[in-house]
Amino acid sequence: MAPKWRELADQLAEQIKNGDYIPGQQLPHIRTLVENGEGSKSTVHAAYKALEAEGLVTSSRGHGTVVRPQTPLKRIGIERYDKAKWRDGDEVAFIADRVASGRAYRRGEQTQSVTLIEATAAVAAAHGLAPGDQVYARARLVKEGEQPTHTLTSYYRPEHVEGTRIVDPSPGPAGRGGGFRVLYDAGYEIDHMREELFARVPTPEETKLLQLPAGEPVVELHRTTYTADGTVVEFAIGVHAASRFMWAYDFKIPDSAQEVGEGQ
Amino acid sequence: MAPKWRELADQLAEQIKNGDYIPGQQLPHIRTLVENGEGSKSTVHAAYKALEAEGLVTSSRGHGTVVRPQTPLKRIGIERYDKAKWRDGDEVAFIADRVASGRAYRRGEQTQSVTLIEATAAVAAAHGLAPGDQVYARARLVKEGEQPTHTLTSYYRPEHVEGTRIVDPSPGPAGRGGGFRVLYDAGYEIDHMREELFARVPTPEETKLLQLPAGEPVVELHRTTYTADGTVVEFAIGVHAASRFMWAYDFKIPDSAQEVGEGQ
DNA sequence: TAGTGGTCTAGACCACTTC
């Protein structure tokens, strides 16, 4: 037999799914359920904690426990890197993406800091350096309105970016056209990319920084950007609040039996 | 000031990170910490629950609480769909992938059931049907050894698969070469795909089916497979234990300013 | 000030595993 708190949680989850409690609506107060004989305060609290961990509700002191509204997943594809956007216009890739999904961009929705640091193992491997070699790290925290959605930290080899706008630590996107435009102007035209994704539980620091509700996972994205000759000009690590993004990729079915000359 | 259970959890997490407790090793028993004055049993228990939710440890009755060993992420790329594997050989796509990563395949690591059901909204949308139209659902639970790693459910339009081996509900992969080979033999050669991924918290049912440790997220994958003329021949939904997989995609930077004739 | 969720305790008891 399932524990009492689990049964209570399941019962409430069922009611939420049925629409008995709609998004934004308050669940019964803990003390109310205690009076109704659903168990002691700890037991009811455990049930509420479970619902929170399952992403169904959020609790806050002074207020109460409300059903969490489902923000639709923002679908992001490779179009967000379209050269036309950052080379010919002055859109920054991530802003272009925002515009494409009908969300406005406001100043102050991205903070940025640039520092010279020692490469971690992952960064060194991506850039073909030794761990401990110096790289520039450009860290951004991106928000939508008040709510942070993801962090994105780009790592560059010093010889690629020294003297460019990228290492100018002024807030906001790296000037007109963004980081790819700066690299382009410096003679490094990006050509292809590799993206690697996996999901995990956030660290306590990430929970705080991204203001994640209890139980929300993060998706970590590793993006390696190459020029046509295979030089890595940027390696970036993003940490995304899972409930806000969906990644989409289109590709041809590979056929190694055919000797094709199309590169990838 | 952070709650007592949070401080205790952080302290233990620190020790785990430092290697004071190595993977597989037991943490102090709850009652031991109670005797040491770390708090009441409930408080210490709360700390252990937090560590479990953060993916650091697993607890079990009768045994104790041990540091969770980190299984390396299995990187999966689009090579697993290589036509040569399932068309010319008799490998099944997912087995080919297993072989490539140095893991053996044993019979019985995949269970399968095929049923005719009414399409859900997502399935109907992918196949261009109306919700409620009939589709074949081929559901698999894939394990590695004893441990389930993911579920994968393929949805087919009846006219594409009726009379083929796919609708024969014998266990194991859909015969020599797998599902894509069957479609190929039936005259539907797959040409390109779209994969969409997002992470979320598992449902209680998924937690049970995939035997997920507390706090482990899942990655949901939606795969749409097309023939060259754009017909959707398969739509599949996978639910993956997040700690076991990493997805990798390579692509060219798009350039909408260039009018290219390469399809995608 | 009143009401919300969150923390904490002390102790009883339960479920499971190992010996």
Place this chain on the structure above:
DNA sequence: AAGTGGTCTAGACCACTAA
């Protein structure tokens, strides 16, 4: 039988929010 984590209670008290 002994030892593990898990559940549950009753009640005190804390932290935060709103009127």
